[in-house]
Structure formats: structure tokens, C-alpha cells
Amino acid sequence: MPNWLSNFVLPKIRTLVGRKEVPDNLWRQCPGCEQTLFLKDLVTDLMVCRHCGHHFRIGSVERFKMLFDNAHFETIDLPKTPVDPLKFRDRRRYTERLREGQAALGAGSDAIGVAHGRIGGVAAVVAAFDFGFMGGSMGVAVGEALIAASRVAVERQAALIVIPSSGGARMQEGILSLMQMPRTIIAADMVKEARLPYIVVLTDPTTGGVAASFAAIGDIAIAEPGAIIGFAGARVIEETIREKLPEGFQRAEYLLEHGMVDMVVKRTELTATLGRVLRLLREPAAMARPA
Numbered sequence: 001m002p003n004w005l006s007n008f009v010l011p012k013i014r015t016l017v018g019r020k021e022v023p024d025n026l027w028r029q030c031p032g033c034e035q036t037l038f039l040k041d042l043v044t045d046l047m048v049c050r051h052c053g054h055h056f057r058i059g060s061v062e063r064f065k066m067l068f069d070n071a072h073f074e075t076i077d078l079p080k081t082p083v084d085p086l087k088f089r090d091r092r093r094y095t096e097r098l099r100e101g102q103a104a105l106g107a108g109s110d111a112i113g114v115a116h117g118r119i120g121g122v123a124a125v126v127a128a129f130d131f132g133f134m135g136g137s138m139g140v141a142v143g144e145a146l147i148a149a150s151r152v153a154v155e156r157q158a159a160l161i162v163i164p165s166s167g168g169a170r171m172q173e174g175i176l177s178l179m180q181m182p183r184t185i186i187a188a189d190m191v192k193e194a195r196l197p198y199i200v201v202l203t204d205p206t207t208g209g210v211a212a213s214f215a216a217i218g219d220i221a222i223a224e225p226g227a228i229i230g231f232a233g234a235r236v237i238e239e240t241i242r243e244k245l246p247e248g249f250q251r252a253e254y255l256l257e258h259g260m261v262d263m264v265v266k267r268t269e270l271t272a273t274l275g276r277v278l279r280l281l282r283e284p285a286a287m288a289r290p291a
């Protein structure tokens with residue numbers, strides 16, 4: 001039965017108050033300046049606010065498309081890992097959380113993607129985190145992915161670029177997730193021992209067990225503007241690489257000022273900067289590591 005109220009009156013009221021029938025997914029509000037941004041413009045601007053320069057979080061595939069020459073890359077199949085080894089449950093089952101993440105990113109996926117291709121003409125492997133997948137948390141799958149990425153980099157004599165965006169270790173995997181800290185450091189060392197460049201691009205946020213492991217030991221550490229980088233695990237880092245770092249969470253610019261990152265680079269300039277860095281590092285003298 002037709003309902004005259006919803007069919008006739010409501011549209012008229014909407015016209016009167018000028019309510020726009022625009023789906024929400026066409027707009028984003030900037031967390032930096034609260035301006036409303038047209039999503040199409042935001043995508044054109046590499047997900048950087050054109051008003052205040054706020055860098056939105058982006059996923060691994062978006063990273064690959066913007067970093068690799070001509071957006072041409074091959075993703076690497078990542079090792080399958082045991083699902084829910086501890087049968088963990090908080091408010092929801094861990095397996096449910098995994099399914100939810102995989103619904104968005106594809107079956108068998110986790111909080112990281114790995115691809116290889118060329119950047120500025122130089123062979124490179126990129127391992128990029130997906131913060132949207134359980135906060136980019138690092139469990140066994142992420143550890144395995146970083147080891148796989150290192151192996152491919154060594155096989156192909158390519159640079160390894162890791163781009164964390166992570167809340168840290170994945171609590172649902174307990175001690176297994178903490179074990180990924182030394183494992184990922186070993187993965188980075190494989191690349192270093194092969195005299196290939198190991199570069200980290202710290203993006204918002206890089207915290208916890210991720211900030212205190214592989215993310216802290218880049219040959220070159222680049223950070224995106226405004227990224228919150230949590231060296232709350234400073235003591236762990238001190239013990240790991242014997243460097244004194246202040247406690248707490250800091251922004252990229254503070255870390256640059258204190259010599260804890262080498263460069264703060266806008267996303268719009270990241271591809272060109274990485275290309276230049278990689279070409280410089282390819283010169284024979286550059287990677288002659290002290291024994």
C-alpha cells in the first residue's frame with residue numbers, strides 16, 4: 001500500500017531543507033583540519049589533504065600503485081600460516097576478526113602485502129602494511145611475509161622497502177606475535193648482509209613491537225609528515241640496537257629534529273625521493289658495509 005507520507009511529503013521536506021542525496025562514500029572529512037574533501041580529489045592528491053597536508057592512511061595496494069614505476073608490479077604469494085593458534089577470544093573470536101579483514105582484502109590475506117617491481121628504474125621489493133586489517137598488527141603471518149620479502153629481495157638483488165602502519169604486536173597470538181620482533185630483525189639483516197639497501201618508510205602510526213623491531217633498523221629511515229611513531233618501547237630498542245631514544249610517542253618531525261629519522265618526505269614526493277635514493281645506493285661504494 002502506498003504511503004503518502006514517505007512518498008510525497010518527505011521528498012518535499014527534503015527539497016525544502018536542501019538535503020543533499022549524496023552517498024557518504026563520495027566525501028571524507030579531514031581529521032587534520034575538519035574540511036570536507038571530495039573523495040575523487042583526495043585520491044588524485046594521493047590521499048593527502050589539499051588544505052592542511054594531512055596524510056590519510058592508505059593500504060598496501062594503493063602504496064604499490066603509487067610507488068612502482070608506471071604502477072607496474074607483481075605481488076608475491078605469502079606463506080600460509082596457522083589460523084588462530086591459541087583459539088583466542090576477546091569480545092569476539094579471533095577467527096571472526098580475521099574473516100572480517102579478509103573480506104576486505106581477499107582470502108588468506110593479513111595485515112601486509114608484498115610486491116616487487118622497479119622504482120626509479122631500480123629493482124625493489126616493497127612490503128607495505130594494511131592498517132585496516134586489525135590495526136596493522138603483527139602476528140605470525142606478518143613475520144612470515146617480511147621473511148619472504150627479504151628472501152625475494154636477496155634472490156632478485158633488489159632493495160627492500162618496508163612501510164609499517166601498525167599498532168604493534170597482535171595480542172590474539174600472544175607470545176607468538178612477540179617472537180616476530182627478533183624474526184623480523186633477522187629478516188632485515190638478511191638483506192643487509194647481502195649488501196642490499198634496507199629502507200623503512202614510517203607511516204602513521206608506527207608503534208609498539210613494530211617500532212621496536214624491524215622498523216627501527218633501516219639503513220635509511222624516511223617518515224611521512226605528521227606520522228605518529230611510538231618509541232614507547234624505548235628500552236627494548238636500547239637493548240636491541242643500543243641507541244638512546246626518548247620515551248613515548250613522537251611525530252615524524254620531532255624524530256627528524258633529534259636525528260632518529262633521516263628524512264620527512266611528503267607522500268607526493270616519496271616516489272621520486274625513493275628513486276633518487278635507490279639510484280645513489282646502487283653506486284658501488286654506497287653499500288660497502290663495514291665488516
Ligand SMILES: [Zn+2]
Pocket residue numbers: 030031032033034035049050051052053054
Ligand atoms: Zn586537512
